Amino acid sequence: MTPENPSAITRPLPSALASVEADILRACVEARRDRASVTLIAVSKTFDAEAITPVIDAGQRVFGENRVQEAKAKWPGLMPAYPGLALHLIGPLQSNKAKEAVALFDAVHSVDRPSICEALAKEINSQKRRLELFVQLNTGEEPQKAGVAPAEADAFIAACREKYGLEISGLMCIPPVDEAPAPHFALTAKIAARNGLNNLSMGMSADFAIAIQFGATHIRVGSAIFGHR
Numbered sequence: 001m002t003p004e005n006p007s008a009i010t011r012p013l014p015s016a017l018a019s020v021e022a023d024i025l026r027a028c029v030e031a032r033r034d035r036a037s038v039t040l041i042a043v044s045k046t047f048d049a050e051a052i053t054p055v056i057d058a059g060q061r062v063f064g065e066n067r068v069q070e071a072k073a074k075w076p077g078l079m080p081a082y083p084g085l086a087l088h089l090i091g092p093l094q095s096n097k098a099k100e101a102v103a104l105f106d107a108v109h110s111v112d113r114p115s116i117c118e119a120l121a122k123e124i125n126s127q128k129r130r131l132e133l134f135v136q137l138n139t140g141e142e143p144q145k146a147g148v149a150p151a152e153a154d155a156f157i158a159a160c161r162e163k164y165g166l167e168i169s170g171l172m173c174i175p176p177v178d179e180a181p182a183p184h185f186a187l188t189a190k191i192a193a194r195n196g197l198n199n200l201s202m203g204m205s206a207d208f209a210i211a212i213q214f215g216a217t218h219i220r221v222g223s224a225i226f227g228h229r
Contacts, residue, residue, distance in 0.1 A: 017042070043221060045222065069097075089107065092110050137149075140175060205224040
């Protein structure tokens with residue numbers, strides 16, 4: 001596999017997508033997993049509709065965005081023309097954007113504090129929408145990064161369920177850039193298992209093959225598909 005492949009910048013986007021798909025299949029075979037058990041989220045943040053359309057035309061249907069306002073500016077115009085698209089919020093969510101997020105997104109990967117739980121619960125009930133929700137872990141306990149500390153994860157997941165009535169689908173993590181990702185993926189999988197969570201959002205362009213080995217069900221790949229920003 002060639003993560004962060006620079007040729008993704010010059011090759012036609014559908015070809016870059018095909019290369020990523022081949023790498024995913026290879027990783028699944030090596031991990032003795034079914035390719036269908038891994039959802040590819042094409043991270044389209046900072047790219048406009050003109051850049052995204054060829055990837056949709058090539059068959060990709062699940063996309064990830066970091067910011068509610070950016071997604072709101074481009075996806076409502078694309079979705080009517082392409083039935084079956086799914087949009088995942090993979091970046092931080094502010095409480096005052098919960099209403100818009102619930103209306104637009106199919107999944108939120110950044111549930112990490114009580115205020116977000118309360119805002120999401122209110123809007124999910126109000127809008128009668130069912131979203132796939134992931135609790136974000138800060139496995140490296142980095143002060144500059146969002147997410148729940150591993151030692152607090154069990155209690156937070158319980159509060160999501162019992163206090164706020166949220167149906168948590170899985171866990172998400174972003175390992176520190178200067179550390180090997182495998183221990184962070186293993187820790188995330190361990191916490192998910194003991195809390196009865198089946199979905200793991202982990203792995204990006206540089207490390208998704210490793211994440212698949214540790215049970216990732218959702219991988220977030222941007223630069224290997226769209227090129228470097």
